[in-house]
Amino acid sequence: xxxxxxxxxxxxxxQRLAEILDIEDIKPENVLKEYDQWDSLAILSVxxxxxxxxxxxxxxxxxxxxxxxxxxxxxxxxxxx
Amino acid sequence: MKSIFKNRxxxxxxxxxxxxxxxxxxxxxxxxxxxxxxxxxxxxxSLDRHRIAAPDVCSSDLCQYGLQHLLNExxxxxxxxxALIFVSQTPDYIIPPTSNVxxxxxxxxxxxICLDINQGCSGFLLGLIQAFLLLEIAALPKxxxxxxxxxxxxxxxxxxxxxxxxxDAGSVTVIERCxxxxxxxxxxxxxxxxxxxxxxxxxxxxxxxxxxxLKLREVEEGVIQSQQHFHMDGAAIFSFTMEDVPPQIDEIxxxxxxxxxxxxxxxxxxxxxxxxxxxxxxxxxxxxxxPNNVVSLYGNCSSVTIPLNIALNYREPLLQGSRxxxxxxxxxxxSWISMVMNLGPLDVCKIVEYEST
Numbered sequence: 001x002x003x004x005x006x007x008x009x010x011x012x013x014x015q016r017l018a019e020i021l022d023i024e025d026i027k028p029e030n031v032l033k034e035y036d037q038w039d040s041l042a043i044l045s046v047x048x049x050x051x052x053x054x055x056x057x058x059x060x061x062x063x064x065x066x067x068x069x070x071x072x073x074x075x076x077x078x079x080x081x
Numbered sequence: 082m083k084s085i086f087k088n089r090x091x092x093x094x095x096x097x098x099x100x101x102x103x104x105x106x107x108x109x110x111x112x113x114x115x116x117x118x119x120x121x122x123x124x125x126x127s128l129d130r131h132r133i134a135a136p137d138v139c140s141s142d143l144c145q146y147g148l149q150h151l152l153n154e155x156x157x158x159x160x161x162x163x164a165l166i167f168v169s170q171t172p173d174y175i176i177p178p179t180s181n182v183x184x185x186x187x188x189x190x191x192x193x194i195c196l197d198i199n200q201g202c203s204g205f206l207l208g209l210i211q212a213f214l215l216l217e218i219a220a221l222p223k224x225x226x227x228x229x230x231x232x233x234x235x236x237x238x239x240x241x242x243x244x245x246x247x248x249d250a251g252s253v254t255v256i257e258r259c260x261x262x263x264x265x266x267x268x269x270x271x272x273x274x275x276x277x278x279x280x281x282x283x284x285x286x287x288x289x290x291x292x293x294x295l296k297l298r299e300v301e302e303g304v305i306q307s308q309q310h311f312h313m314d315g316a317a318i319f320s321f322t323m324e325d326v327p328p329q330i331d332e333i334x335x336x337x338x339x340x341x342x343x344x345x346x347x348x349x350x351x352x353x354x355x356x357x358x359x360x361x362x363x364x365x366x367x368x369x370x371x372p373n374n375v376v377s378l379y380g381n382c383s384s385v386t387i388p389l390n391i392a393l394n395y396r397e398p399l400l401q402g403s404r405x406x407x408x409x410x411x412x413x414x415x416s417w418i419s420m421v422m423n424l425g426p427l428d429v430c431k432i433v434e435y436e437s438t
Contacts, residue, residue, distance in 0.1 A: 041121075041122060044315055044319055048319070
């Protein structure tokens, strides 16, 4: 929950994202919209995960600009600082 | 905005639900969900069942039924009612106010105030504030607060996200003066700059109803809606509930001199179990102090979730004694209101099922 100065464990982040999408794994360059499971409920789950695991609140307009898994990871990481 | 109300108490709560109960397991094929997706959604939202009013039943019918029930039982007399407040987003008509319609149908006295309020999620608390204020001027000793919504009529039945989460219900709350000081602490906040986050965009006077506004569109897979249906920006509402509501709870507890320990029950609006659990975790409120079962059993019934929550989970203890509670309603507006009070002992606290007469 708390913010730390340690850089974010990306592998762990992608694993959490894959779990939300109900898939084995996800690569940084993968486009989120291309997944059938990437719907408003998945977005809600991502917001919840960012809040509870990384202590950051992502806004609605910010998540709409995200294209790839790497974009999402970068957004969460930038907000932690 | 902080206020303290004194010499006021809630004396009865009756919640009214339609008889018709529908289970998600039976309904999901109409949402065109694959069994796999349905299972994921059911788990995420703890979906089980909800109550949906028959097509010809309005929120006022549910409220009137509950009020008649109280009058029949004799715990409330017509001659005691100094004001009738009806909080709803599903009124009978645009003109006249539904509170007047109900007053007429029940042949209540003329020496009283009738007031309609358009509010949803925070509507129980906004209604309570009005009731506390109206007791100051009402000629008669009790104020009746009616909360009612049949939001299922504002959602397409094939909308796979909103429809399974919604429910129809009404409640009747009696508020009266009391001799003890019984301070009730309230904090009210509004942010109308975010009013579009929850809205029905067309059908009012800004965008009147036309064949175009009634046209159904699939805005994302399985989410079918017209401009005259309920719209919600889920992501915006999520950040609102995570960023704005928890600090208000800290503020109200500081204002009333309470702590998470001194409050026995956190009786919050129930948007859906997912968001509520997330909020409770963030606020470090133990789950046993924050009931989160209303949507799974009845659906999100707008401003009725708090009184329904009370009648569902605390009937016995509140009939017998008093509990230190923190109430919070948040959503449409955006509006968020929280209160701390001693609730109970209540004269009546129950759920009744609506039967058409």
